[in-house]
Amino acid sequence: MNQQDQWERYKKYLDFHPEIGLMVDISRMAFSDDYFDLMEPRIQKAYRDMDALESGAIANPDEKRMVGHYWLRAPDLAPNPQISLDIKNTLCSVKNFARDVHRGEIVASNGKPFSCILLIGMGGSALGPQFVSGALRTSKDPMVPYFFDNTDPDGMDQVLTEIGDGLSETMTIVTSKSGNTIETRNGMLEAKAIYESKGFSFEKHAVMITESDSHFDRIAEKENWLARFAVWDWVGGRTSETSAVGLLPAALQGIEVDGLLEGARLCDQVTRRKETRTNPAALLALMWYHATGGRGKKDMVILPYKDRLQLFPKYLQQLVMESLGKEKDLAGQIVNQGIAVYGNKGSTDQHAYIQQLRDGVNNFFVTFIEVLKDRQGVSLQVDPDVASGDYLNGFLQGTRRALWEKGRESITITIERIDARSLGVLIALYERAVGFYGSLTNLNPYNQPGVEAGKKAAALVIQLQTEALSFLRQEKGKSFTAEEIASAIGLKEEVETVFKILEHAAANVDHGIKKISATPLYHSKYRYAP
């Protein structure tokens, strides 16, 4: 295809929505001219599935749950008045709480205004807030956010060191939909210990976001925390950015949450339309299907050319992979579906792996994200009549072209600027594209059955640790190999895990375990010698 034909194809498929400032270009995807006709029955089914979901059907059949993230920005669409009211009330309480904090009506235990947030959460409880916070932060934000997003002790120490004396003015938000996420529990306990070691009352600095009457909710209630906000079983963690999970930290940081909600709501309106060629979420889902053969054959590389969007690929990695990476389809057939997602930002990533994308294994398609507005104010001219942002844009266009020359496909999404509204648009766009893709492939995008296995296996490791340490403590001073310990506790078959546990325990001071090294290493002995 010559460049003129390419321009005709560009014009033919260009999808532009001025009301949400969104443009989607699929002209560099090599689908055939009859592709849309062929797929129309299937995408119409996806629209019907989505209508049913939005009307309150049990769209997550495994967990017997409704899927309601679209109601969060249009509460009157919720399937019953109680849900509408819950959403409105929670939004209202989020905004009131943030206002009272900003006005100094809710203050830290030392009477000073809160100036920092420590958000403790995992997965959807952290990634959305991290993405939005990073994308919209300014030097004038009333509160600066920090995150515990792991159970790494040293990582927590690093964050606490960074907060430093600011801890006295730090509000800790604990977020866990289920109210029993173990990493979040650990972070909460570590944070509490630090507050108390400095003489601050943790509960006067602590806010909980969780499902009503969950384990965490009861803790927060009993301890009389500063505030509690609700999420509901019909909100999934990875689609919770427009619930209190995302809105509360955003509002506290000074982000215009109404803009975020409006962007999402307007994008939802656009992507509810049944005319496929002008439905940007349907276009994305169909392009993913085209690129991956509906079977995850290609990776999705996300390249926003904007530093503020650097966490968007990671956010999408969670949204797409956890939603679409499934063993079975809705009919119970084993399908091992999914699309791998990676990427950071352009043009930086060009220096990391465009070499492979252009020349190497063709196992991916790129989604470029273009932001038209370069910066606040006027730019320096780095060459006559050329600004740094012109180069940024030039690298995007140039890379798209260089990839296409080699038969590498790409989608380009264009937004006008980065603000709360455009982030709401992007979030809603991908939420719906994932839903459509689930219908195209007959998956349940709203469950995550595979996550449990790792958690259970981890619980087994902790249990083994308890048994191994308890044995060594009883035999205080005597030394044993991992094989001997595993036998002694009656779990010979778990010797490898016991060995790993002891290696870890001996490297730390906490359990009083000392190691007598041997060669080979697995002949080393361990003893309790506090």
Next chain:
Amino acid sequence: MNQQDQWERYKKYLDFHPEIGLMVDISRMAFSDDYFDLMEPRIQKAYRDMDALESGAIANPDEKRMVGHYWLRAPDLAPNPQISLDIKNTLCSVKNFARDVHRGEIVASNGKPFSCILLIGMGGSALGPQFVSGALRTSKDPMVPYFFDNTDPDGMDQVLTEIGDGLSETMTIVTSKSGNTIETRNGMLEAKAIYESKGFSFEKHAVMITESDSHFDRIAEKENWLARFAVWDWVGGRTSETSAVGLLPAALQGIEVDGLLEGARLCDQVTRRKETRTNPAALLALMWYHATGGRGKKDMVILPYKDRLQLFPKYLQQLVMESLGKEKDLAGQIVNQGIAVYGNKGSTDQHAYIQQLRDGVNNFFVTFIEVLKDRQGVSLQVDPDVASGDYLNGFLQGTRRALWEKGRESITITIERIDARSLGVLIALYERAVGFYGSLTNLNPYNQPGVEAGKKAAALVIQLQTEALSFLRQEKGKSFTAEEIASAIGLKEEVETVFKILEHAAANVDHGIKKISATPLYHSKYRYAP
């Protein structure tokens, strides 16, 4: 295979090197028992290739260059005395410079000690320093680093806002091996303008790291910058962490660069051995080959269970993908090789995509990175005799097990702790594994021919912009569509790029371009109206 057999296999293949605190476990890779015998002739060839490279052969034939990153930590191995001397002298000057800065003998233009670094660099010039800096930062560091790693104007503004008044005490390090990286040039000009707008003399705050007599080197020499440090054509960007590129910012931050070098040197010694089963870099390369069929059939997912290593997957993404993602092999055959790399950190990523890894498309293998030491000091008990770090380790072991139950392969690399030495080990380990893998697949891992195409295409975009803007300026006040402008400048076939350029220009104030929107969007008109 039952767990007992698995333990026997674990013991059989466990590779442990106490002298570098490194353990590599390949027991969860499903290679056959005869795999090592089958591959032995090929890996022996890889050792010979590596010996030749280390002796100064032209190991990068396209660019007719030696490949010398191993000499950087063992200068006496360099193929001639001049290179040895260059390495030693540069290391000496890096350390002396950092010492003089820390002692206040080299100070900012206002006479104060330098307290911040602004490192301007792309790709290898930024990722290594970012990784090492993030992994080793402490609250007592004498200098705090910031980075320009893109040509995003708003991104630069954000960094400068963060530095704020600290700019008066900020040393800017400009790093570009070639001395003509355009993004770096733009960052340098933007930084210079800010220094000057605040009344500081840029050259008194500026340090250059580049090849001798490059374009940038001549600028720094002419403007009499604070200091200049050399890199050489035999150091690749993605393997430059143990050159001045990595060592200077590390030394200034207060990192023990001798430890970094020693770790790398000792790891090089270990990975030079020809006994495959005890050569950890050979084990990695062979496992990659096993997993990907030597053809990039699977993605490499890197999961360090340690917040400080969060940037290591990104660092490896560059090292592996840019080195191995190649169109042609050394025989000139088209092979479209490469291995896609992604990952962030565990257990955080478990909440993002372990769902897909366990249940979804089996197109990956995981490398877990385990760090035995949890934190400085004693841990809180979050459960009786259980610390947060026990859970972190438990999640690693549990996830490895849950994946293996489903036939998903993994490698586990264990290091004792995070320090300069262990980072040196990890960097050297992967540098050599990439080199070995290149030999196994008959690739040149040291060139990047595909990168040029994107740069050239970007230069064309900038040239088109200049022509389009120049036309509109001549026709001041008159309005034209993109098609009209492309025709008028005699580049009808470039209309799509012209359209994209104008959309971008009209969204910014810099070029005086106004847009008259139309439907469809590509019928919009643009005019020069400053």
